[in-house]
Amino acid sequence: MQYALLIAGDREPTPEELAMGCGGWSEEMAARGVVRGGAELRPPAESTTVRVRGGEVLLTDGPFADTKEQIGGLVLIECADLDEAVEIAAKHPAAGYGMIEIRPLFQP
Amino acid sequence: MTDAVATAFREEWGRIVATLIRLTGDWDLAEECAQEAFAAAVRQWPVEGVPRKPGAWLTTIARHRATDRIRRESVGAAKLREVAVTSFAEPPEHTDIEDDRLRLIFTCCHPALAFEAQVALALRTLAGLSMAEIARAFLVPETTMARRLGRAKAKIRNAGIPYRVPSAHLLPERTTAVLGVLYLMFNEGYSTPERRPLCDEAIRLARLVAALMPDEPEAGGLLALMLLHDARRATRLDDRGDVVLLADQDRSRWDATQIAEGHQALARASRLGRLGPYQLQAAIADSHAAGSDWPLIAGLYEQLAGLVPSPVVRLNHAAAVAMAEGPEAGLRLLDGLEIPGYHLLPATRADFLRRLGRHTEAAVAYEQALGSATAEADRRFLTRRVTETRGRAMQPSVIDRGEQPYVGVRRTVTMQTFPEIADRMAGVYGWLAERGLEPAGPPFFRYRVIDMDRELVVEAGFPVAAPVEGDGEVFYDVLPAGRYVSVPHVGHPSELLGVVTELNAWADAQGLRWDVEQTPAGDRFGCRLEIYKTDPRVQPDMSKWETELAFKLA
Numbered sequence: 325m326q327y328a329l330l331i332a333g334d335r336e337p338t339p340e341e342l343a344m345g346c347g348g349w350s351e352e353m354a355a356r357g358v359v360r361g362g363a364e365l366r367p368p369a370e371s372t373t374v375r376v377r378g379g380e381v382l383l384t385d386g387p388f389a390d391t392k393e394q395i396g397g398l399v400l401i402e403c404a405d406l407d408e409a410v411e412i413a414a415k416h417p418a419a420g421y422g423m424i425e426i427r428p429l430f431q432p
Numbered sequence: 433m434t435d436a437v438a439t440a441f442r443e444e445w446g447r448i449v450a451t452l453i454r455l456t457g458d459w460d461l462a463e464e465c466a467q468e469a470f471a472a473a474v475r476q477w478p479v480e481g482v483p484r485k486p487g488a489w490l491t492t493i494a495r496h497r498a499t500d501r502i503r504r505e506s507v508g509a510a511k512l513r514e515v516a517v518t519s520f521a522e523p524p525e526h527t528d529i530e531d532d533r534l535r536l537i538f539t540c541c542h543p544a545l546a547f548e549a550q551v552a553l554a555l556r557t558l559a560g561l562s563m564a565e566i567a568r569a570f571l572v573p574e575t576t577m578a579r580r581l582g583r584a585k586a587k588i589r590n591a592g593i594p595y596r597v598p599s600a601h602l603l604p605e606r607t608t609a610v611l612g613v614l615y616l617m618f619n620e621g622y623s624t625p626e627r628r629p630l631c632d633e634a635i636r637l638a639r640l641v642a643a644l645m646p647d648e649p650e651a652g653g654l655l656a657l658m659l660l661h662d663a664r665r666a667t668r669l670d671d672r673g674d675v676v677l678l679a680d681q682d683r684s685r686w687d688a689t690q691i692a693e694g695h696q697a698l699a700r701a702s703r704l705g706r707l708g709p710y711q712l713q714a715a716i717a718d719s720h721a722a723g724s725d726w727p728l729i730a731g732l733y734e735q736l737a738g739l740v741p742s743p744v745v746r747l748n749h750a751a752a753v754a755m756a757e758g759p760e761a762g763l764r765l766l767d768g769l770e771i772p773g774y775h776l777l778p779a780t781r782a783d784f785l786r787r788l789g790r791h792t793e794a795a796v797a798y799e800q801a802l803g804s805a806t807a808e809a810d811r812r813f814l815t816r817r818v819t820e821t822r823g824r825a826m827q828p829s830v831i832d833r834g835e836q837p838y839v840g841v842r843r844t845v846t847m848q849t850f851p852e853i854a855d856r857m858a859g860v861y862g863w864l865a866e867r868g869l870e871p872a873g874p875p876f877f878r879y880r881v882i883d884m885d886r887e888l889v890v891e892a893g894f895p896v897a898a899p900v901e902g903d904g905e906v907f908y909d910v911l912p913a914g915r916y917v918s919v920p921h922v923g924h925p926s927e928l929l930g931v932v933t934e935l936n937a938w939a940d941a942q943g944l945r946w947d948v949e950q951t952p953a954g955d956r957f958g959c960r961l962e963i964y965k966t967d968p969r970v971q972p973d974m975s976k977w978e979t980e981l982a983f984k985l986a
Contacts, residue, residue, distance in 0.1 A: 407593075428592060
C-alpha cells in the first residue's frame with residue numbers, strides 16, 4: 325500500500341522540538357526502505373492559488389484553505405497496511421507537536 | 433426461516449462471513465455468498481433434512497458460491513485457487529475459523545473507523561443483523577445506514593486496514609479498543625429503550641470475544657458487567673418509563689440466571705489475577721445483585737478511580753460512600769468536582785442535601801440538575817423532587833417568646849453518646865407524673881454549650897405551668913424571654929442537623945446574630961431549643977415527626 329503522510333500544524337516547531345525529533349526517523353525509514361519521496365513546504369503565506377474560470381486564469385494570494393492548520397510537508401511511503409503506516413507516522417517528530425494525516429494513494 | 437436455519441444463522445453467520453472475508457478479501461461478496469448459503473438451506477433442509485454439521489454445510493455452499501462468482505467475474509486467478517482449495521467433503525478446520533472471527537472483530541473495531549461505523553460493521557458481519565435492523569438501532573433511515581456501512585467497507589479496502597489479529601505489541605491497546613466498542617454499544621442500548629436490541633447484540637459479541645480470548649480477564653469482566661446490568665432491565669423503569677432507583681427496584685424480577693452467568697464470568701476473569709476497570713465495575717454490579725454491600729462497593733469505586741481518572745467515577749464513589757457512611761461523607765467527596773452539562777452531579781448533591789434535611793439547598797441543586805437533564809424520565813423525576821424539597825424548605829420566622837418555667841436533666845455528651853441525654857426524657861416525664869404534674873407543653877432539648885468536635889452540654893426538659901422545687905438530678909429553671917428565630921420541621925429528627933446548617937446560613941444573610949458567647953468549652957448559647965411536638969406513642973414513625981428549632985437572638 326502507498327500512502328501520503330500530510331504533515332500539518334498550527335505553529336512552527338520550537339528549535340528544541342526540531343533538535344529532539346530529527347534524530348532517527350529518516351535513518352530508520354531509509355533502512356526499512358519505506359520512503360518513496362517527499363517535500364518540505366515553505367510557509368503558506370508564500371503560496372499562490374490558481375483557478376481557471378471561463379478561460380480566465382484567477383490568482384489568489386495564499387493557500388486554498390484558510391484554516392489554522394496548514395500542510396507544512398509531505399512524505400510518500402509504501403508499507404504493508406494502515407497499521408504500519410500509523411506506526412511510521414506516529415514515530416515522525418512532527419506528530420509530537422503537529423498532526424499527520426495518512427491518505428492512501430490510488431493503487432497503480 | 434425454519435427453526436434449524438434460524439439457529440444456524442445465529443450461530444454460524446459470523447463464522448462464515450469471517451472466513452469468506454479472509455479467503456476473498458471482499459466484504460460485500462462474503463456477505464452475499466453467506467446470504468445465498470442460508471437461502472439454499474431454507475430451500476433444501478426442509479426437504480433433505482438438516483445436515484449433521486450445519487456450519488460446515490453452509491460454509492461449503494458459501495465457498496462454492498464465492499468460487500463461482502469470482503470465476504464468472506474472472507477476477508484474479510490466484511484468489512480463485514485459494515477459495516477453491518478446500519474440497520467439498522473436507523470440513524473446515526476449527527481453529528482457523530475461530531481466528532477468522534477474531535480477525536473480523538479486530539478489523540471492525542479498528543480505531544481508524546468511526547464508532548458508529550465500527551458498531552454497524554460488527555452488527556452486520558458478526559451478528560448478522562439486517563441493514564433495516566441496524567438502522568433502527570441507530571434511529572437513522574436505512575439509506576443513511578447503508579451509505580455509512582458502504583463508506584466504512586470502502587475505507588477498510590482502500591486505506592489498507594489489515595484483516596488480522598494485531599501483533600503482540602499492538603494487542604493490548606487494540607483489545608482495549610474492541611472492548612470499548614462493545615461497551616459503548618451496550619450503553620447505547622441501555623440508555624435508550626428503543627435501542628434495546630443493541631444490548632442483546634453487545635452481550636452476544638462480548639460472549640464471543642470472551643470465548644475467543646480466554647486469557648484476557650477484561651473480556652470476561654466486560655461480559656460479566658453487561659450480564660449483571662442487563663439482568664435488572666425489567667425493573668429499571670416503571671410503567672411510565674420513569675427511572676426506578678436501585679433501592680426501590682423489585683429484586684424478585686431480576687433475571688437470576690443471567691446474574692449467575694455474570695457472577696461466574698467475573699469469577700473466571702478474576703482468577704487470571706489481572707484487575708481492570710471492567711472487572712471492577714462488574715464486581716460492583718455483582719454486589720448490587722447480591723444486596724449491595726455499600727462499604728465494599730465504596731472500596732471498589734475507590735480502586736476504579738485509581739485506574740480510571742474520571743470525575744464520573746469520583747461521583748459514583750461519593751454516592752457509594754454516602755450509602756456506607758452517610759450523606760455528609762458523600763457531600764465532602766463532591767467538593768471541587770465539576771462535570772459540565774452532567775445532570776447527575778447536581779442531582780446527587782441534591783439527594784445528599786435532601787437526606788441531610790437541607791431542603792432549601794436541595795431544591796436549588798435539583799433545579800440545577802433539571803437545567804441539564806434531557807431524558808423525559810429524568811426530567812419528570814427531578815421536577816417531582818424540586819416540588820417536594822421546595823415544599824419542605826426551611827421557613828424561619830422571628831417570634832417573641834415569654835419566660836417559660838421548666839424542669840430538666842443535664843448531661844455532658846458527645847455526638848456519639850447523645851442517647852445518654854435523649855434517654856433521660858422519659859425519666860423527667862416520670863418525675864412529673866410522680867408529683868401529679870402535667871407538662872405544660874412539648875418536651876425539648878436545650879443546648880447550653882456546643883463544641884461539635886468534642887463535648888456538648890445538653891438538657892432534656894419539660895415546660896411546667898408553675899415553679900416547682902428541683903430534686904436529685906432533676907432541676908428547675910426558666911427559659912429566658914426574648915426574640916427568637918423559630919423554624920418548624922416535619923421529618924426525621926436526624927435531618928435537624930442539616931436544617932441548622934441552613935438556618936445559620938440564612939441568619940448570616942439576614943444579618944441576625946444568635947445570643948451566643950464563645951468560651952474555651954465551646955459556644956455557650958443564651959437559649960437554643962429543639963422542641964419535639966409529636967408524641968411518639970401516637971406517631972411511632974419518626975420520619976413523620978413535627979419538631980421546632982427556636983434560637984434566641986442577641
